[in-house]
């Protein structure tokens with residue numbers, strides 16, 4: 001088959017057959033189709049979109065590019081995925097919560113994508129921790145401690161592993177069929193029966209409007225249902241970063257505080273809400289599920305699961321209890337309010353791009369990242385502030401990206417005379 005013909009077909013807005021998608025995607029995964037042709041095809045998909053059936057076919061081709069994990073007799077298997085946000089360290093908290101609630105979490109995660117962070121990059125802030133588990137280890141660990149987390153590999157959704165890295169650096173991330181197939185191929189390959197999706201909406205998300213978010217949620221829920229999975233999606237606000245920290249090590253620190261019951265309210269609320277969705281999908285009463293989920297953050301059970309999980313995947317678990325061990329960049333620079341009033345907005349996209357500029361994410365495929373840099377929101381929207389007071393703190397290592405980060409963050413900060421109306425965190429549910 002002639003690859004340029006397939007690129008041309010999509011460029012002209014036509015619909016691929018499943019066989020054509022196999023030719024392209026499996027050819028790329030094998031290394032027969034080069035990056036430049038795949039980049040052109042991705043851009044054509046970005047500009048032309050995909051039909052519903054075509055998106056479902058692409059998802060299956062990607063899921064079947066490797067093994068489909070059989071979780072067999074494992075009890076209450078559950079998985080979670082976010083469409084990508086800034087400061088979104090939810091998986092680090094929610095997955096041990098679910099394990100502490102007697103669920104079996106068998107999850108496939110990704111790395112940072114564009115201006116958003118990724119669970120694997122965050123966890124690699126802990127020395128030794130690895131996402132490279134073979135299937136037997138993954139299943140045995142899920143059975144033993146109720147929580148195992150892998151990355152894409154040669155065996156598991158390898159097509160997504162390669163496409164994800166290419167999309168990250170070719171401006172082809174924020175595209176409904178590419179996000180839906182990327183996420184759902186991982187969820188289908190890793191095998192869990194119940195899947196909870198956190199669809200981010202707003203300035204720092206790939207879906208800017210609630211309508212676009214609903215469309216993505218619907219597409220993913222339908223793909224999952226068609227494959228026999230129980231899927232629920234929650235649409236949540238991503239105009240402002242979640243919690244106070246953005247950047248890899250800083251986010252793990254905030255996740256650990258939340259697992260100790262000392263996390264910020266928005267982050268804690270979201271983790272509890274997602275746990276409730278997972279339990280309610282299996283028939284549990286919502287009020288009871290909420291109470292049980294919250295308890296795991298106060299009785300040490302979720303933290304204990306996280307510690308066991310880190311150790312099981314090769315990580316130095318002493319980091320969990322001695323957080324001074326984390327390599328946090330030593331430089332500090334603050335962005336201050338230029339007038340008195342209330343913080344009206346802190347643009348999540350600006351924060352994500354600032355972290356990227358500091359070296360916390362990738363601009364080229366496979367690039368090493370700096371886990372220690374990042375941004376702390378000292379104040380969140382709605383809080384009062386005086387002119388000259390610090391609102392945002394940058395953790396940096398000297399020159400790299402500092403000026404760019406300062407400019408982005410100053411542009412993304414707005415202060416108003418009146419307190420802004422509080423925005424709900426959870427915007428809608430789809431199932």
Ligand code: URA
Nearest residue numbers: 083084110179182183
């Ligand atoms: N998360 C993923 O795994 N894939 C995407 O495309 C976006 C977010």
